[in-house]
Amino acid sequence: MIIETLSTFPDMYASVMGTSMMRIAQEKGILRFKAHDLRDWTHDRHRTTDDDPYGGGNGLVMKCEPIFEAYDSLVLTNEGGADTAESLKPCTIFLSPHGEPFTDVVACELAREERLLFVCGHYEGIDERAYTLADRTISLGDYVLTSGELASMVIIDAVVRKLPGVLGAETGALDESFADGLLEYPQYTRPSVFRGMEVPAVLLSGNHAAVAAWRREQSLERTARLRPDLLEQVDLSPTDREFLQSLLNGPDA
Known part of the structure; x- marks a missing residue:
């Protein structure tokens, strides 16, 4: 370019x-x-x-x-x-x-x-x-x-940063905030515990499917909390909608 x-x-x-x-x-x-x-x-x-x-x-x-x-x-x-x-x-x-x-x-x-x-x-x-x-x-x-x-x-x-080959990982730009219409999920690195704050256990599990599901839910939760206006433009799956409804209903629903 x-x-x-x-x-x-x-x-x-x-x-x-x-x-x-x-x-x-x-x-x-x-x-x-x-x-x-x-x-x-x-x-x-x-x-x-x-x-x-x-x-x-x-x-x-x-x-x-x-x-x-x-x-x-x-x-x-x-x-x-x-x-x-x-x-x-x-x-x-x-x-x-x-x-x-x-x-x-x-x-x-x-x-x-x-x-x-x-x-x-x-x-x-x-x-x-x-x-x-x-x-x-x-x-x-x-x-x-x-x-x-x-x-x-x-x-x-x-x-x-969106041009192929610019970022270290070829798919690096795909997971960033707004790439799929949602805010990006939280990120962590070493150490796993710092001043009493622990990295979510799922990220240490090695279970890639569970990690992917957790990240999707975190993106949805963060977007719903901080930028709910963005959800109107996102193509949400039935699973996404079910999760968002659970957030709306609260833990005691």
Whole structure:
């Protein structure tokens, strides 16, 4: 996969993309990453990427001209390094509070793309005309960040970990929270007893079927307790429903 970012602060990516899983994904050749500096497509001596908003108001708005010129350069003339501009035309993503909510489902959809281009805003926002370039506009949640770079790092991390061969275990991403619509079950490691707190006996039993059943029940219980809204979207088996009903009825039912 090719992932590119377009922003006024490309150096922000150096630490995140050069560490841990992101670094390993690039070393394995699974990921090609490039942070582009939007200022490279400006034409004044101050390399200006923002200006006062029409109509007045506080703050600055990112100009649309350098964004369009960068897009033309990276996509239409294919300077991003793809074999052909048509076959690897990127899915262009803008980060904005007015975008669709970012979820695990969206991460899976993006992981199926061959090339992603993130356009990262800053200041008070982006000239609305630039959004005509967007294939998707995504929001991390109902809050405002200083820069789209931060939001893009979160999305990139969530997407890259789903690429085959990135995680140590091939199925590592399958058991994580939200992968099946539920929160992940509790995890434990050595020692088996710590300050009087014991690891559940079933995890030490060696009975794989019992462990799998326990983990499913724990995922259901945790989701019902912490995120009951998620259960409305999960395909529950009769056994799942029976277990959830037992939770609802309580131990004395």
